[in-house]
Amino acid sequence: MSKPQTPADAPMFAPDAWRLSEQEIDLTARARDLGARLFAPRADKWDRDAIFPSENYRDLHDAGLLGICVPAGDGGEGAGFRAYCLTAAEIGRYCGSTALTFNMHVCSCLWSGALSDDLDMSKQQRRTHEQRRAIHYERILKDGAVYSQPFSEGGAAAAGFQAFSTTAEADGEDYVVNGKKIFASLAGHADYYGVLCTQLRKGKEPSRRDTLYLAIPADARGVSVVGDWDPLGMRGTVSRTLLFDNVRIGRDAELMPQGVYFQAATAWPHMFLTLSPTYMGIAQAAYDFTVRYLRGEIPGLPPVRRRMYPTKQIAVAEMHIMLENTKALWFQAISEARHSPTKEQVLRAYATNHTVMENANALCRLAIRTCGGQSILRSLPLERLYRDSRCGSLMLPWTAELCLDRIGREALYEAGESDDG
Numbered sequence: 001m002s003k004p005q006t007p008a009d010a011p012m013f014a015p016d017a018w019r020l021s022e023q024e025i026d027l028t029a030r031a032r033d034l035g036a037r038l039f040a041p042r043a044d045k046w047d048r049d050a051i052f053p054s055e056n057y058r059d060l061h062d063a064g065l066l067g068i069c070v071p072a073g074d075g076g077e078g079a080g081f082r083a084y085c086l087t088a089a090e091i092g093r094y095c096g097s098t099a100l101t102f103n104m105h106v107c108s109c110l111w112s113g114a115l116s117d118d119l120d121m122s123k124q125q126r127r128t129h130e131q132r133r134a135i136h137y138e139r140i141l142k143d144g145a146v147y148s149q150p151f152s153e154g155g156a157a158a159a160g161f162q163a164f165s166t167t168a169e170a171d172g173e174d175y176v177v178n179g180k181k182i183f184a185s186l187a188g189h190a191d192y193y194g195v196l197c198t199q200l201r202k203g204k205e206p207s208r209r210d211t212l213y214l215a216i217p218a219d220a221r222g223v224s225v226v227g228d229w230d231p232l233g234m235r236g237t238v239s240r241t242l243l244f245d246n247v248r249i250g251r252d253a254e255l256m257p258q259g260v261y262f263q264a265a266t267a268w269p270h271m272f273l274t275l276s277p278t279y280m281g282i283a284q285a286a287y288d289f290t291v292r293y294l295r296g297e298i299p300g301l302p303p304v305r306r307r308m309y310p311t312k313q314i315a316v317a318e319m320h321i322m323l324e325n326t327k328a329l330w331f332q333a334i335s336e337a338r339h340s341p342t343k344e345q346v347l348r349a350y351a352t353n354h355t356v357m358e359n360a361n362a363l364c365r366l367a368i369r370t371c372g373g374q375s376i377l378r379s380l381p382l383e384r385l386y387r388d389s390r391c392g393s394l395m396l397p398w399t400a401e402l403c404l405d406r407i408g409r410e411a412l413y414e415a416g417e418s419d420d421g
């Protein structure tokens with residue numbers, strides 16, 4: 001029997017079919033090359049011992065991808081929202097922990113860069129912001145500095161319902177930061193922690209409007225990393241607890257000017273969709289694995305003669321349909337991310353996040369059931385994909401549950417409407 005060749009690692013989104021830009025074609029190709037050649041063979045190492053993938057970050061820097069969302073005027077790739085998402089999904093196919101932590105890093109550039117360019121600021125504010133962000137961008141591009149994005153605290157703040165308990169108090173030209181962040185991916189490995197915290201103002205209740213986004217140097221006095229990290233999946237993210245005890249930093253630590261983060265969270269809601277590319281990549285990887293497994297193309301495994309069974313073919317067809325649905329919805333949502341999206345676009349963004357997170361796990365589950373017992377051996381990537389995929393729907397602020405809550409409420413009520421009276 002002749003064995004047809006599966007094209008090795010074709011783009012997730014074929015450039016012609018999805019009409020990708022030249023920049024998207026280039027960035028996704030670079031990510032796919034790094035992923036297939038370097039990240040996939042290393043992924044087991046990070047997962048097995050819950051180690052942060054520092055080596056991958058050096059490769060991302062060498063490939064110019066650490067500065068993917070640094071504006072072109074500042075020397076970066078100047079990728080917009082969609083180009084970033086497509087690139088990160090390619091990384092997610094090969095190493096979930098690298099893609100998820102890469103997202104935390106990239107948000108520090110995307111939010112302070114393209115997204116901030118869309119937001120209202122006074123001329124003076126914008127000038128200062130552009131000077132400040134240039135400092136961060138230079139560190140990233142020249143020194144390979146890595147940023148993280150700890151905002152979870154265990155309360156209702158990360159879900160977007162309350163002001164953050166981590167606080168910053170202005171003191172002369174400095175801020176003094178106090179608080180605690182849980183599940184802080186890259187803890188102990190990032191060079192800067194991009195912390196969301198509440199600016200305290202005398203005589204005023206803490207407010208979400210006073211959220212600050214500050215880059216705190218990992219080696220600043222008063223910063224510590226505590227607790228262990230031994231979770232089910234996404235083990236290489238090393239999401240330990242961060243403590244800030246009277247940490248003093250200058251005003252140039254602002255990644256966004258005062259008040260602008262709140263504006264972004266309100267006017268640019270797709271900013272929270274950036275957790276989805278990792279899981280879009282995992283969904284693709286689970287499907288690719290299944291096809292290769294049934295075709296007997298997994299290196300190191302004896303040929304499996306199973307693809308002639310109708311049940312296998314139906315399972316693959318079901319997976320294919322689920323993957324196509326997920327990709328089409330996701331592509332639409334990442335294409336329409338922008339300032340002031342319509343209500344329909346916002347509902348679609350929630351629906352997309354829910355779909356990607358839930359379907360990534362469903363596809364991994366189907367992949368294991370279809371390939372069978374041999375596929376769950378730790379020498380193969382599928383069981384890691386399965387464990388990593390389980391984490392997607394837990395990510396705040398758009399957990400699967402909160403996406404349902406938001407869709408239900410916002411579909412039935414217009415802004416300001418209530419049933420009282």
Ligand SMILES: Cc1cc2nc3c(=O)[nH]c(=O)nc-3n(C[C@H](O)[C@H](O)[C@H](O)COP(=O)(O)OP(=O)(O)OC[C@H]3O[C@@H](n4cnc5c(N)ncnc54)[C@H](O)[C@@H]3O)c2cc1C
Pocket residue numbers: 104149150151152153154155156158159161182183184185186233234237239391393394395396397399400401402405
């Ligand atoms: C691998 C991994 C990496 C992570 N990396 C980071 C990171 O880098 N930075 C970061 O900030 N966080 C990170 N997180 C944290 C993540 O976003 C959540 O904060 C974390 O999973 C804690 O969730 P919890 O279940 O304890 O949250 P809880 O707040 O206890 O929520 C539990 C569930 O209840 C629901 N819920 C929560 N609040 C409400 C509400 N007000 N109304 C209705 N339902 C609600 C949600 O569905 C939620 O899933 C990471 C998590 C994981 C698993």
